[in-house]
Amino acid sequence: MRQSAPPKTYRVKSFGCQMNVYDGERMGELLTDKGMAPAKDGEDADLVVLNTCHIREKAAEKVYSDIGRLTKNGKKPMIAVAGCVAQAEGEEIMKRSPAVGMVVGPQAYHRLPDMIDKAVHGERATDTDMPLETKFDVLPQRRKVGPSAFLTIQEGCDKFCTYCVVPYTRGAEISRPFSALVTEAERLVQSGAREITLLGQNVNAWTGENAKGQAIGLEGLIKALADLPDLARIRYTTSHPNDMSPALIAAHGEIEKLMPYLHLPVQSGSDRVLKAMNRSHTADSYLKLLDQFRAVRPDIALSGDFIVGFPGETEEEFRETLQLVDAVGYSLAYSFKYSPRPGTPAATMDGQVSREVMDERLQRLQAALNRDQYAFNKQTEGRVCDVLVERKGKFENQWLGKSPWLQSVWFEGDVQLGDMVTVDMVEAGANSVRGRMVEKVSA
Numbered sequence: 001m002r003q004s005a006p007p008k009t010y011r012v013k014s015f016g017c018q019m020n021v022y023d024g025e026r027m028g029e030l031l032t033d034k035g036m037a038p039a040k041d042g043e044d045a046d047l048v049v050l051n052t053c054h055i056r057e058k059a060a061e062k063v064y065s066d067i068g069r070l071t072k073n074g075k076k077p078m079i080a081v082a083g084c085v086a087q088a089e090g091e092e093i094m095k096r097s098p099a100v101g102m103v104v105g106p107q108a109y110h111r112l113p114d115m116i117d118k119a120v121h122g123e124r125a126t127d128t129d130m131p132l133e134t135k136f137d138v139l140p141q142r143r144k145v146g147p148s149a150f151l152t153i154q155e156g157c158d159k160f161c162t163y164c165v166v167p168y169t170r171g172a173e174i175s176r177p178f179s180a181l182v183t184e185a186e187r188l189v190q191s192g193a194r195e196i197t198l199l200g201q202n203v204n205a206w207t208g209e210n211a212k213g214q215a216i217g218l219e220g221l222i223k224a225l226a227d228l229p230d231l232a233r234i235r236y237t238t239s240h241p242n243d244m245s246p247a248l249i250a251a252h253g254e255i256e257k258l259m260p261y262l263h264l265p266v267q268s269g270s271d272r273v274l275k276a277m278n279r280s281h282t283a284d285s286y287l288k289l290l291d292q293f294r295a296v297r298p299d300i301a302l303s304g305d306f307i308v309g310f311p312g313e314t315e316e317e318f319r320e321t322l323q324l325v326d327a328v329g330y331s332l333a334y335s336f337k338y339s340p341r342p343g344t345p346a347a348t349m350d351g352q353v354s355r356e357v358m359d360e361r362l363q364r365l366q367a368a369l370n371r372d373q374y375a376f377n378k379q380t381e382g383r384v385c386d387v388l389v390e391r392k393g394k395f396e397n398q399w400l401g402k403s404p405w406l407q408s409v410w411f412e413g414d415v416q417l418g419d420m421v422t423v424d425m426v427e428a429g430a431n432s433v434r435g436r437m438v439e440k441v442s443a
């Protein structure tokens with residue numbers, strides 16, 4: 001690689017999950033600290049960070065086509081590939097794509113500034129270590145954030161579901177320390193956050209010690225954060241059914257700032273498939289768990305993830321997934337066609353399901369999920385609820401926010417981003433609800 005001028009502007013493009021969004025923001029802060037400015041909309045950046053996702057197929061292809069686009073017409077930005085594709089296929093990317101100057105994994109991106117210095121001198125570098133020092137110890141403080149902010153509290157996964165790359169790309173489960181999280185949450189609130197979503201691949205496996213040195217679980221952390229006066233809402237995602245503790249379930253009935261919404265992936269409604277996935281729960285134990293949440297918080301909105309066409313899934317087993325969906329009545333859910341991930345046990349299992357069958361099953365599943373999402377929205381019609389204003393709408397005076405149940409609500413009014421308003425839920429749509437503003441609760 002040739003020598004180049006130090007980059008002055010940057011752009012971080014994040015793909016995939018909310019944790020990548022969080023990581024992307026933190027990389028932006030690192031680069032700002034290094035004296036660089038975000039590139040303006042529509043302008044080329046001197047440094048582009050592709051913060052990639054490896055969870056489903058065509059991940060690497062997407063990276064190569066992005067690199068192609070960035071280097072079109074002889075353009076030569078500095079390119080860093082970060083995220084889970086970098087972790088899984090970094091060496092290969094370096095070999096195949098001379099335009100890439102840096103490859104950095106999700107646990108090593110705090111070293112990006114040093115790598116940029118090297119790249120300026122023409123040295124290409126790959127860093128996919130999972131070092132003992134954590135990136136969190138050295139990242140700069142949080143700056144300006146929107147009304148709803150993410151905070152990674154737990155990372156990595158020890159569950160090894162047989163279809164999933166996460167345990168390989170993100171590494172073993174770690175919990176960030178309590179005091180660091182409280183400090184970061186305080187900074188987020190000072191920087192404008194009114195809602196914090198606690199993130200982790202298995203967020204409910206978080207453990208720590210509170211200020212008194214007592215061992216606590218996620219409910220203890222949520223309780224501590226609920227004491228921050230200017231923080232109005234707390235959410236967490238993504239949970240695993242096996243890490244749900246009675247104390248966390250109870251917290252849903254006790255902590256007002258903890259929103260009535262739970263994302264709890266189940267993946268399949270068939271016990272045989274669940275076993276082959278190494279999920280270590282059954283459809284029935286999952287449903288019983290949800291009943292416990294409903295007992296303490298009857299209005300809780302439920303969300304989940306599904307995979308159709310896992311190797312060996314029969315029509316009958318797929319129907320069990322549809323039955324589970326009928327039994328739950330999700331307010332929102334994410335469903336995917338199974339994608340064989342290199343290096344995972346399921347990728348070499350017998351009985352890989354054809355694309356046509358997967359397409360057809362996904363359509364049927366999504367029809368059921370869409371039906372339930374609309375039904376959920378419909379039954380909130382006529383309620384009055386708090387909405388946190390998160391975005392400007394398309395039209396003058398129009399605003400978009402979230403209900404406690406994570407529905408998108410749009411309405412007109414004289415408000416600002418970050419305001420909490422009460423809204424009359426007037427008309428449900430498939431993906432959002434039209435509301436009428438009643439009053440501002442707080443600015």
Ligand code: 5AD
Nearest residue numbers: 163164265305306307336337338339
């Ligand atoms: N194929 C399809 N979907 C997957 N997910 C994870 N791995 C795969 C895969 N190999 C889905 C799961 C998980 C969500 C984040 O992505 O549903 O909960």
Ligand code: SF4
Nearest residue numbers: 157159160161164166
């Ligand atoms: Fe992947 Fe399973 Fe871990 Fe979730 S719990 S990150 S699906 S291995």
